[in-house]
Amino acid sequence: MDGTVDGFRYGAVTPVAAYLMACLGGALGLRCIVRSLLHQPSWKGGWLALGAASIGCGIWTMHFIAMTGFEVRETSVRYDVHLTIASLVVAVLVVGVGVFAVGYLGAGRRMLALAGTVTGLGVAAMHYLGMAAMRLDGDIRFDPAVVALSVAVAVLAATAALWAAVTIRGFVASLGASLVMGLAVSGMHYTGMAAVSVHLHEVTGGSWSGDSPTSLLLPMLLGPLVFLLLAGVVVMFDPLLVMGGDWDRTAPASRQPRARAAQRPRR
Template sequence: MSHDSMQHFSSGLWTPLLAYAISVIGSLIGLSCMSRARAEVERRSKLLWTLFGALAIGGVAIWLMHFIAMLGFDVTSGVVKYSAPLTALSALIAVVVVGIGLSIVTLFRVTPVRLVGAGVLAGLGVAGMHYMGMSAIRFQGQLTYDLALVGVSCLIAVVAAIAAFWFTLVVKTTLARVAAGLVMGVAVTGMHYTGMAAVSVEMDATIPSPVGTDVFDLVFPVFVIGGLIVAVLLWTLFTSENDPLGETADNVG
C-alpha cells in the first residue's frame, strides 16, 4: 500500500511540536554537560560529564524525541503494536553511540579528522537507532523504504552529529547555547521525519494479528524515565559548580 494507508500526525500537531521541544531541551542540557566535561581536568570527571551529555543528547534529544514523534504514527486499516525490548534497545544504541562520539571530543585533543570521525560514527548510530526503533513496529503487514530518502536521513543524522560536536567546542555563552540547541532540535527532528517520509506500508491479511505493547502503554514508563533523567541532569548542573559528584576541582567549568 501507499503512504495513504498510514499517518504520521494521527495525534495532531502536538506530537511534532512536543518532539521538537524535547529535542531542544535535551540538546541544551547536553551542551551544558559537554562544556563541563571539556573544562574538567580529572579524567573521571570528564567521563562522568560525558556520560551525562550522552544521556541528554542520545537519550532525551534523540531517542525520547523519536518516541514522542512515533505517537503520531498509525496505520489506518490496522492495529499497531510495538516490541518493548527492541524499543529499549534502540534507546541504548542512541546513548552508547553518542557517548562514544562525545568521548572522542572530550577525552582527546580535537582535530578536524577526529571531529568528523566522531560525527560520522554517532550519526550512523543515531540513524541505526531510528531504524531499530522502526523495526519494533508490529502490524498486519510490512514496512518498505525509499532507499534514496533513507540515505538522505542518514546524511542528515551525520551532519547533525558533526554540528552537535562542533557546537560543544565553540559555544561559550548562554545565548549561543540556546541558538545551538534550537538548531540541533531542527536537525534531529528533521532527520526523523525525513526517515518517516521514506516509509511505505504494505498490508497483508495473511499475517497474524500483531502481538506486542500498545504505544500508549509505553508512554507512562518512558515519560517517567525521561523526566527523571532530565531532573537529575538539571539538578547536577545547578548544584555542582565543578565536579558532578560535588567535589572541588581547580578548573571551573
C-alpha cells in the first residue's frame, strides 16, 4: 500500500522559514567570501572557512526546517541522529571544497564548473543522506528522473552561488544574489521531495526506530542557527564588509597622499 505523502502539513510556514534560512546562510557566506578577496591574505583561509560553514549550515538548516513539514499520514516519521549529523558535516565539507577551490585557484570557467559540480553533488548528497536518516514503517522510493533533475538543479545553484561569490561585491547586489541562491536551494529541495513515494509495510507498528522530528530536529537546529547568528555579528562588525562595493576605493584612497606628495614641485 502506498502512503499519503504531505510535504506541507503546516502550510506555507515551513517553506517560507526554510527559504529565509537558505537566504541567510547564502548572504553571510557570500559576504565572507567577498571579504577573503580583500586585504590581509593571512586571514583568507579563515574567511573562506566561515563562508563555507555559513552556506553549509544555511543549506542544512533549510532542508530540515522544510522536513518538519513532511509527513506520511499512515505512519510516524522519525530520524536517525547519526545520519542527520553526518548530513550536516557533508554539507559544510563539500561547500568548503568549492569555496576554497575558487578562493585560491581562481574563478575561471573550468575551475568554476568543476567546483560548482563538486559542490552541487555534495549538496544533493546532503539532501539524500538526510532522507536516508528517515525512519518509518515503510520503504522510501525515488523517481530516478526527478532525482536526476534535482541533482542538476543543485549543480546549477552551486555554480551560480560560487560565481556570485567571486563576482558580485556590492552589498545590495550580494543581497539580491543571496535571495536567488535561497530560491535555487529551496527549488532543489522540493524537486527532490517530488521524487519521493512511500510504500507502507503490510504489518504496521514497531518496525522503525529513531527520534521524532520535534524531539530531534528542533533541538539540533539550534546549533546551526546560533552559528549563523554569530557569523552575522562578525559580518556586521567588519567595516569592509559593511561598505560593500565601496571597499575597492579604500586602497586608492590610501595611496592618494603619496601620489599628491609625488606631484608637488621640487624646490
